[in-house]
Amino acid sequence: MSNIPTELKYSQTHEWIEIAHDGTGIVGITDHAQELLGDIVFVETPEVGSEVSREEPCAVVESVKAASDIYAILTGEIIESNEDLADAPETINNNPYVDGWIYKIKIADESELDELMDADAYQAFIEETEE
């Protein structure tokens, strides 16, 4: 059973976003996603300053099983990337929702948030796709 914190929003491609006090977003992949990927060995984080569009690939997570694109959860500008993942990519396996964050984003269009799922909807989505 995956851990799905209630205070976060989720995408169908298994990214989560937390909205900080200043309105910017912190993004990572879900516990469910890291379980599917297995041991993560490398993360290519997005370039700070780059503009990303919702649902377009912006990062890569490589595990012993596969290399997977991480899609931008919202449209906006990357304001920070988690440099610690270069030396410790397994942080995503150990702590996907806190230390394992991948990038911070300045959100261009807050209405896009409405299209994301809350924890219950994401839970239902996982159960549905697993059937």
Next chain:
Amino acid sequence: MPYIPHTDNDVKEMLARIGANSISDLFDEIPAALKQTQLNNVPTRASELEVNQHMFDCAAQDGTPLCFAGGGAYEHHIPAAVWEIATRGEFYSAYTPYQAEASQGTLQLIYEYQTMLTSLTGLDVSNASLYDGASGLAEAILMAIRANRKSKSKRILVPKTVNPVYRKTAHTIVKNQKISLETLEYDVTQGYIDPASLPADPGDFAALVIPQPNFFGSLEDVDALTDWAHSHNALVIAVVNPMSLALLKAPGKWGSNGADIACGEGQPFGIPLASGGPYFGFMCCKQQHARQLPGRIVGRTVDLDGNPGFTLTLQAREQHIRRSKATSNICTNQGLMVTAATIYLSIMGFEGLKQTAIESHQNTKYLKEKLQQVNGIDTIFQRPFFHETVIKLSKPVEQVIKEMAEANIVAGVSLTKEFPELGEALLVCATETKTPQDIDYFIEQLTACLNG
């Protein structure tokens, strides 16, 4: 004796089973207009004996001239053991096999090849080969653009002293990817890139290519060029003759921080001169760029019982996993050539390699000294050189090459098309395979040709 595995009956039975009338029915999807029904210029059939005779006749046309041409491929002595071992059944394949880890011997050989190449280039990681030196440079350019995250540009600076064939090949491969290769002019009096001539404000560019030795055989001021590129946040791609690395500074030691990528043509290591190949390209890089390196990489590891073994590693860069986002469509490429090169290097050892490089340099030095005394020849560049040099002739180069061929000598590589600014210029090379008598004979014939 035919080697066709299916009899007419076999074919009939198979077609009946799948409900097709003929083999050509299976290709119905291809519009008739696109099908080449006849190969007009290919003879219908020939026996093995006839093919053998034909091939021997073709080979005899080449003859065994005395070769003073270089320009990217070089005549070196190949110990007999190299191809005797390389063509053993255990090694005789162009590829890493499927289920690569089942072929530990092949993987060990590639691992040892990578170890030798990293030690020669002074860099951390090597791949398992590329097609040849020219396409290797193109791959290095694509890699530099991916790897340089400080540069937003797709500009690559390529000195005119890089082999013109490499420049053309790189252009062909990268031109449709919005990458611009900008030519850096060279000092025509000295045949190298004068670091003092480099622009103070070159703008944003992703990488500088540095040839060593350059196409003229001359040595570039690699330390100054490397530091200049790094000071502008650009990467450095070294294009090197691997034989020269037995004597010259390893690319990983150039300037304050070393070249980032080194590539080149591996032919000097045990591969005979042939009409353009098969040769092989090599590529090495710093550890930090390993995930952008194209091609296969073999690593050393331990199995469940703790026994040492070899395995393909960092495969997420490759096309069978990353598909269209792979670093390249490059795989093993020239596995057999790499096998020969690895055997060559292990037989020669570092001392043997150094000896070969020294003798090649000394022979070219002797050749140049002798050429300087010939009426009608100018040795135009006085920079330090490895085993090639440029001479300017008092007679049209093409005519000299033709006349020398009549004396069974390949006189060199004409520079008139690619470097018209140098006049009637000829690139000559004397490797360790040339005896003093060979060189004296060359001088004698050339003198006669120019003064006749």
